[in-house]
Amino acid sequence: MFKITDDQFIEEVGTRAERASELKPCPVGSEGACCRTCYVGPCRFMGKNAEAEVRGVCASTLGVVAARQFLTMCASGSAIHATKARELAGNLLAAAQGKSKEDAITNWSKLHAVADVLGIKSKGKAKEKVAEQVAGAYLNQFSQTSAWAMERVPAGRLTSWQQQQVLPQGIDREITASVYNTSVGINYDVAAIMQQAVKVSLANGWISGTIVADIKDIMVGTTPAGSSFAGDYWQQMIGKQHNPDLKSSDLKLLGELITTGKIRGIACFVDCDHPRYEASSAQKFIGVELIKNDILVISGGCNNTFGDAGLLMSDTVLKVAGNNLKNSYQTTGIPPILSLSGCIDHSRLLTVLAAVAEAGKLAGDISALPVVALAPHWFSGTALSIGSFYAASGVPAIFGGKSPVQASTEITEILTGGWSEQFGANFRFIEEAVDIVAAVLEQIDATREKSNLATYYPEIIKSATATG
Ligand code: SF4
Numbered sequence: 001m002f003k004i005t006d007d008q009f010i011e012e013v014g015t016r017a018e019r020a021s022e023l024k025p026c027p028v029g030s031e032g033a034c035c036r037t038c039y040v041g042p043c044r045f046m047g048k049n050a051e052a053e054v055r056g057v058c059a060s061t062l063g064v065v066a067a068r069q070f071l072t073m074c075a076s077g078s079a080i081h082a083t084k085a086r087e088l089a090g091n092l093l094a095a096a097q098g099k100s101k102e103d104a105i106t107n108w109s110k111l112h113a114v115a116d117v118l119g120i121k122s123k124g125k126a127k128e129k130v131a132e133q134v135a136g137a138y139l140n141q142f143s144q145t146s147a148w149a150m151e152r153v154p155a156g157r158l159t160s161w162q163q164q165q166v167l168p169q170g171i172d173r174e175i176t177a178s179v180y181n182t183s184v185g186i187n188y189d190v191a192a193i194m195q196q197a198v199k200v201s202l203a204n205g206w207i208s209g210t211i212v213a214d215i216k217d218i219m220v221g222t223t224p225a226g227s228s229f230a231g232d233y234w235q236q237m238i239g240k241q242h243n244p245d246l247k248s249s250d251l252k253l254l255g256e257l258i259t260t261g262k263i264r265g266i267a268c269f270v271d272c273d274h275p276r277y278e279a280s281s282a283q284k285f286i287g288v289e290l291i292k293n294d295i296l297v298i299s300g301g302c303n304n305t306f307g308d309a310g311l312l313m314s315d316t317v318l319k320v321a322g323n324n325l326k327n328s329y330q331t332t333g334i335p336p337i338l339s340l341s342g343c344i345d346h347s348r349l350l351t352v353l354a355a356v357a358e359a360g361k362l363a364g365d366i367s368a369l370p371v372v373a374l375a376p377h378w379f380s381g382t383a384l385s386i387g388s389f390y391a392a393s394g395v396p397a398i399f400g401g402k403s404p405v406q407a408s409t410e411i412t413e414i415l416t417g418g419w420s421e422q423f424g425a426n427f428r429f430i431e432e433a434v435d436i437v438a439a440v441l442e443q444i445d446a447t448r449e450k451s452n453l454a455t456y457y458p459e460i461i462k463s464a465t466a467t468g
Pocket of ligand 1: 037
């Protein structure tokens with residue numbers, strides 16, 4: 001078969017940055033004001049009072065159209081992670097049955113820990129049989145009416161989701177429901193459409209992401225499983241930096257560092273690379289500004305912005321980090337920037353944050369923690385779904401660039417004021433990097449005050465190494 005090289009392909013069609021500069025985004029569609037749900041349209045909602053005065057042929061309002069667009073993107077992002085989760089569950093099954101040459105189970109202690117959580121008895125069974133049942137249980141998660149991973153959600157938040165009717169069922173059910181609710185003639189209730197966006201995103205973060213994290217640990221992980229999945233995840237995040245100075249870093253310690261202000265807050269970076277912006281420019285700027293201000297940065301996505309910029313190396317990062325982060329590093333070994341392997345691993349952060357909130361008795365809820373989710377250059381449905389599951393889980397999401405629903409005041413108000421009331425965290429879009437930094441600091445300090453955490457002060461450097 002004839003194949004072309006990457007260079008030949010680029011010569012033929014240009015780079016994506018070149019294509020992006022030649023092909024401008026549609027000004028109507030980019031703000032959520034164009035509906036192409038059915039072939040009666042596309043219907044465009046244009047003009048100053050479009051939200052009040054324009055209707056699609058099917059009588060949809062601009063709010064309905066923008067909500068459909070938001071839900072469609074969240075569902076597509078969730079489908080990508082769900083497909084990955086299903087593929088890994090299939091790999092686990094094949095490995096358990098000895099049918100795969102590529103896939104093998106390397107971490108049997110993790111497998112047995114997962115089996116326990118799933119209610120699968122290991123005693124007296126061949127370990128391969130246990131693995132087969134674990135894989136089968138994971139595959140069942142896709143279509144079940146309830147999901148086991150919800151056990152990791154703080155109890156109060158779980159109750160609130162039940163009351164607000166956003167508790168997700170199996171991920172396949174939620175994706176199907178999303179496609180149904182975005183179809184012509186089905187749903188004209190903007191609140192209900194946005195509710196489905198929350199459900200499909202929560203299923204992404206708490207079900208698909210958890211399945212992927214656990215199977216990756218079972219098949220390629222080496223960390224021995226403890227009694228707490230969150231503790232394992234945290235150890236892996238820290239250990240991933242190959243940190244020789246790591247002393248003791250359990251979740252209790254992380255909670256103490258946060259409550260005392262030694263870590264002012266945490267920024268969970270969704271590290272997308274948008275072809276219309278200079279590669280990683282906003283990520284690097286925002287990341288550096290945040291660690292200067294003693295915000296711990298934890299990053300995961302398609303990019304490796306901080307690794308590529310040399311900012312994961314402790315000696316480099318300690319030159320720019322604030323004194324509190326420097327001192328925390330000297331006393332605990334936690335570096336100012338941590339890297340996740342991909343955006344699906346933000347699910348591990350959800351589990352870690354839930355455990356920190358419960359262990360520290362911070363009202364028992366993630367929203368009490370000074371944490372913000374960021375995507376300085378978001379562009380995909382995956383990122384939108386991640387922002388949504390963070391916000392609905394209690395972590396405010398601040399995304400860079402334009403909002404995909406900017407044309408609709410109604411949907412913008414749901415994402416900001418509405419979600420603040422419902423979830424204690426909202427979803428905002430802020431265009432400029434410098435404004436994003438200001439918004440993150442303001443948000444984190446406001447949460448610290450609301451949660452009665454120690455007031456943050458920059459420390460005087462105590463360590464000889466750090467004063468260098
Ligand atoms: S679903 Fe309604 S608003 Fe959308 S294209 Fe069809 S007729 Fe127009």
